Amino acid sequence: MKTTYFFVTTFMALASCAFAFDPSPLQDFCVAINDTKTGVFVNGKFCKDPKLATPNDFFFSIKEGDTSNSLGSKVTPVTVNEILGLNTLGISLARIDFAPKGLNPPHTHPRATEILIVLEGTLYVGFVTSNPENRLITKVLNKGDVFVFPIGLIHFQLNVGYGNVVAIAGLSSQNPGVITIANAVFGSNPKISSQVLTKAFQVDKNIVDNLQKQFWLDNN
Structure with a gap:
């Protein structure tokens, strides 16, 4: 036995x-x-x-991203959709361009850890750990600095310098996916019930209705 x-x-x-x-x-x-x-x-x-x-x-040629939008940032992905030879290789990357004060808003990659290097400028970056701790871990990065965002965790990057910023992110998946939090919660199609969101965020229905009326930019 x-x-x-x-x-x-x-x-x-x-x-x-x-x-x-x-x-x-x-x-x-x-x-x-x-x-x-x-x-x-x-x-x-x-x-x-x-x-x-x-x-x-x-092969794929990455061009400078157009940052003339309300977020002041542009993500140019290089996944299996851009380089067909990446299929089965388990990696991809992205170029992220930031105008002064530009933001890559809070988002997650459900299938990949991200490692980011700043090529030019200064970025304030961070991620939030999972429940119940929800601890914010942040760092100000300068040219040549590298930072890691663990798989699935909400993270962001903000240009806190006076000039443009260019960063390159490596991702541990050929198709990492991206979920931008505000877009997903308030810009879903069809819309999430206001009854759900008012209770989840503990705010008045008018606030939820106003947020759902906004145009949620996709900078990818």
Whole structure:
């Protein structure tokens, strides 16, 4: 009986480890295509024949982002949607441009940890830990500084300098996703019931109604 119990316990532990992370790809690359007739479905995308891969499958040119909007920021993502060769490789990045006082508003990446490096300027950055602590962890970053935002946690970046800021963010997923908090809560389609939001935020219905009437900018 003890032997059986030990075997079952060991098996369950090994099974838990086996499913704790995505398996590594078993090929050099898997360039994504939309052709369902000739491709093989892998990790949400169909893959072209590796012999047909070209340099452009692994290339993307990032331009300076247009920050002339109400947030004063622009995120230019480089995910599997921009570089098809990223499929199955588990990484992506983004360029973030900030005008003076520009903000990348509180948001989360449900599928990735983010590591950010400031190339030019000064950023005030931070993230909030999960319930029940909800502790705010912040830092002012200058050129060359690096900061990490753990997977799934709400985080933000604000230009607190006098000039423009450029930052590059690396993400541990080919398609990290992004949920901008204000957009999701007050700009959903259809709208979340005001009864839900007034009780959740403990505010008057008029405040909720006014927030839901706003245009919630997507800077991605």
